[in-house]
Amino acid sequence: MSDDSAAATATPKPKKDEVIEDAVVVDETETPVVVEEATPIEAEPVVAEAPEQQHRVVYVQVPPAPRKLGNRGIGSLIAVLATVVFTVIYALVGALVTAAGTGTLSFTFLGLAEFYIPSLFFLIGFVLLVLILNRANWWAYIIGSLLVGLFVYFGSIGLSLLTSGIVQDTPAEASDRFRDALTSPSLIVAGLLAREVALWTGALISRRGRRLRTRNIENREAYERELAATRAEHERAAAAAPAAG
Numbered sequence: 487m488s489d490d491s492a493a494a495t496a497t498p499k500p501k502k503d504e505v506i507e508d509a510v511v512v513d514e515t516e517t518p519v520v521v522e523e524a525t526p527i528e529a530e531p532v533v534a535e536a537p538e539q540q541h542r543v544v545y546v547q548v549p550p551a552p553r554k555l556g557n558r559g560i561g562s563l564i565a566v567l568a569t570v571v572f573t574v575i576y577a578l579v580g581a582l583v584t585a586a587g588t589g590t591l592s593f594t595f596l597g598l599a600e601f602y603i604p605s606l607f608f609l610i611g612f613v614l615l616v617l618i619l620n621r622a623n624w625w626a627y628i629i630g631s632l633l634v635g636l637f638v639y640f641g642s643i644g645l646s647l648l649t650s651g652i653v654q655d656t657p658a659e660a661s662d663r664f665r666d667a668l669t670s671p672s673l674i675v676a677g678l679l680a681r682e683v684a685l686w687t688g689a690l691i692s693r694r695g696r697r698l699r700t701r702n703i704e705n706r707e708a709y710e711r712e713l714a715a716t717r718a719e720h721e722r723a724a725a726a727a728p729a730a731g
Contacts, residue, residue: 549712552705557695561616568687569609572680576604579675600646604676607641608634612684619688621695627688634684639677643667 577596585591595601611634619626647667652660667673 549709549716552702552709554702555698555705557621557691557698558617560694561620561691562613564687564691565612565616566609568612568683569605571687572608572683573602573605575683576676576679577601579679580672583671583675600649603645603649604638604642604673604680607638607645608676608680608683611637611641611680612687615684615688616691619692619695621698622692623696624689624692627692628685631681631684631688635677635681638680639673642673642676643670646673 577593580595580601581591581593584595615627615630615634619630643664647660647663650663652663655663
């Protein structure tokens with residue numbers, strides 16, 4: 487065989503830089519893909535929630551609580567009337583004391599402002615006592631009447647000295663005038679009379695206060711009975727409502 491035929495039949499070798507197209511390269515080392523079977527998911531049972539029970543709102547009209555009856559208003563009015571009684575008795579006693587010394591019954595002192603000073607303190611002291619004690623028993627007015635008498639006595643002494651200009655006196659003169667006022671028959675009578683009028687008028691006020699206490703207890707008991715009856719009625723109505731529905 488000649489050299490030309492051998493060259494024709496020989497397979498040509500690719501050149502070093504020549505690119506071979508249409509070549510498919512299979513990588514035999516590729517890791518196989520494992521497909522896992524999906525675990526079937528069991529459907530959870532759906533529980534239908536029951537509708538919430540509707541609550542009925544029942545408004546109960548509660549009767550108003552009774553208001554406690556007080557004794558301050560009428561008691562203060564009685565104290566004002568007692569002041570008039572005190573003034574009249576004080577004027578009669580003053581006239582009798584003057585008549586015992588002079589032999590003449592006279593009421594000329596009624597025109598003097600100093601005469602009404604004890605009445606002013608009696609009014610203030612007795613009204614304050616009534617406002618404090620309200621519906622108290624008579625024993626409270628027995629003690630309170632002593633305070634009213636002292637209030638009238640020392641208050642009248644102090645105001646009488648102030649209105650007569652004691653602040654302009656010397657200490658010795660002021661001391662003498664104060665000592666004379668303490669032993670003044672008219673002011674002593676005013677203090678004692680204030681105590682007696684407050685004592686017996688306080689008995690009248692305390693008697694009314696006792697009736698008010700009894701009435702307050704009765705009103706409270708009636709309110710408790712009415713309230714219990716109202717609650718029982720509404721409880722029966724609430725218990726009968728579901729059975730009717």
